[in-house]
Amino acid sequence: xxxxxxxxxxxxxxxxxxxxxxxxxxxxxxxxxxxxxxxxxxxxxx
Amino acid sequence: xxxxxxxxxxxxxxxxxxxxxxxxxxxxxxxxxxxxxxxxxxxxxxxxxxxxxxxxxxxxxxxxxxxxxxxxxxxxxxxxxxxxxxxxxxxxxxxxxxxxxxxxxxxxxxxxxxxxxxxxxxxxxxxxxxxxxxxxxxxxxxxxxxxxxxxxxxxxxxxxxxxxxxxxxxxxxxxxxxxxxxxxxxxxxxxxxxxxxxxxxxxxxxxxxxxxxxxxxxxxxxxxxxxx
Numbered sequence: 001x002x003x004x005x006x007x008x009x010x011x012x013x014x015x016x017x018x019x020x021x022x023x024x025x026x027x028x029x030x031x032x033x034x035x036x037x038x039x040x041x042x043x044x045x046x
Numbered sequence: 047x048x049x050x051x052x053x054x055x056x057x058x059x060x061x062x063x064x065x066x067x068x069x070x071x072x073x074x075x076x077x078x079x080x081x082x083x084x085x086x087x088x089x090x091x092x093x094x095x096x097x098x099x100x101x102x103x104x105x106x107x108x109x110x111x112x113x114x115x116x117x118x119x120x121x122x123x124x125x126x127x128x129x130x131x132x133x134x135x136x137x138x139x140x141x142x143x144x145x146x147x148x149x150x151x152x153x154x155x156x157x158x159x160x161x162x163x164x165x166x167x168x169x170x171x172x173x174x175x176x177x178x179x180x181x182x183x184x185x186x187x188x189x190x191x192x193x194x195x196x197x198x199x200x201x202x203x204x205x206x207x208x209x210x211x212x213x214x215x216x217x218x219x220x221x222x223x224x225x226x227x228x229x230x231x232x233x234x235x236x237x238x239x240x241x242x243x244x245x246x247x248x249x250x251x252x253x254x255x256x257x258x259x260x261x262x263x264x265x266x267x268x269x270x271x272x273x274x
Binding site for chain 1: 068083084086087090091094133136137140141144145147148245249252253255256259260262263266267269270273
């Protein structure tokens with residue numbers, strides 16, 4: 001395989017890793033914000 | 047200045063700097079004589095390695111802070127730094143073999159630098175597994191702090207492994223007097239290091255924000271349980 005293939009693979013792995021991490025972190029933020037809103041509402045009701 | 051303003055400013059700064067770094071690595075720097083184009087991985091491989099070391103150094107300081115004061119704010123910072131440092135270390139372990147395959151003809155060899163880096167990665171993988179299973183338990187937070195400190199103590203071993211042992215891995219070029227032979231290479235490496243460190247800080251601040259939100263959620267759950 002050409003050296004350009006390895007270069008593309010290397011940079012591809014870097015930015016895919018960062019992208020996946022950002023997506024997972026955003027999903028985690030959304031989930032925690034949802035849980036916070038629900039807990040605040042329940043505490044308000046009680 | 048508020049933390050959210052700094053975080054937003056870094057968000058805006060990180061992407062253009064990374065794009066310029068990529069342009070420098072691909073268009074400005076001349077190809078290395080023996081390895082050719084694949085050597086261009088180096089301009090991001092090394093900065094991610096340095097960023098992982100910074101992350102694990104933050105874990106060390108924050109874990110010591112937690113063990114001394116038992117304040118949860120230290121624990122949140124330690125966990126965030128461990129996670130982002132682990133991400134950077136993962137990138138190092140992904141890009142290194144790609145370079146090795148092209149330069150050495152093998153994906154992996156049990157060389158001292160590679161092996162110590164893998165051990166470092168495994169220690170922090172264990173740290174994150176421990177956190178995932180006992181985030182709210184004070185005893186597990188203490189165990190995690192000790193593991194975080196033990197992991198960070200491995201960083202100097204990883205860094206100096208190329209001096210202490212006979213290795214195939216190139217020696218460190220960043221902090222040596224000789225440096226890189228071509229000024230354009232040295233400039234690009236320094237630029238990419240700054241860009242990746244800014245990206246690292248951006249991710250760290252976001253992760254700390256997640257930790258604070260989770261701490262607030264746990265507090266509300268505790269209050270709700272106490273009422274019911």
